[in-house]
Amino acid sequence: MTNGNMKKMRFYRCPACGNLLFSTDDADVTCCGAKLTNLVMHKPDEENALQIEHSDGEWYITAPHEMHREHYISFVAFLTGDTMIVKKQYPEWGLDVRLPYIRHGMLLWYCTRDGLFYQNI
Template sequence: MDCAKIGKLILQLRREKGLTQRQVAEQLNISNKTVSKWECGLGCPDVTLWEDLSTILGADILKLLRGELIPNCPDVGKIDRARFYVCPTCGNILVSTGKAAISCCGRKIDSLLPASDTTGHDVTAEESDDEYYITLEHDMSKEHYISFAACVQNDRVFLYRLYPEQSPEFRMPITKRGGILYLYCTRHGLLRYPFLI
């Protein structure tokens, strides 16, 4: 561990939060001299303090340990670069509009890559008034089902959560033509369809 780098990062984050050394020390039940020592690079926090320190400073523990925060590239508004993530532990669905460091249940999650073959996952879309009625030909058993559908159109993402033993169908508003439909099958992974109605 590079105590000098870690100390500079602690100082930066503390100032961003508008906290004094005394306020950080009080929340950690340590002396403010200890916080000063860290910020001067003369020592590092004890392992028992890292979790609370990351909460107080609003930073990831791993980033604190490395002593640096590397920002992602700015979101340039290309919603068609949306990425999808599914936590293998709890099943949470997460979406980013660009490259991101995503974690859930204490584990880093990689973005899903669309499968090349969509055979057996047929989609039907019918226009009805001001919305599309989309149905999927797919098993919805507890062992094999569509977990979510996402429609990426222009400047928005419509995300629909589906559950086992539920009908594989949903409705979405009609917007400009074009876009991409994503389905996440619990057995076959992420599926990508050009969505031109």
């Protein structure tokens, strides 16, 4: 996946079952009998921002974000030119993610209330 193709990535989340789905370009994606629309990426506001630091050869990602069944970050993903790493998150867990240190990429995360966010690293 080249850097240009990274911009073509599409993410979907089923509102019925919570499945995370993705495609590398436009696609007709369905889950639980419903057609899904791709999630629109937003820059985070202060409430949805993550803390990212380089620690012990890894990216260490945390957030004071709520992690309750009604409102939580359901996944964190890191995209580079040819790699996508996805870490599923669960309500009632604190957000505490370690990812391999790759110098440049795009960090994505999905808040169940506020949507899909991104930050370039």
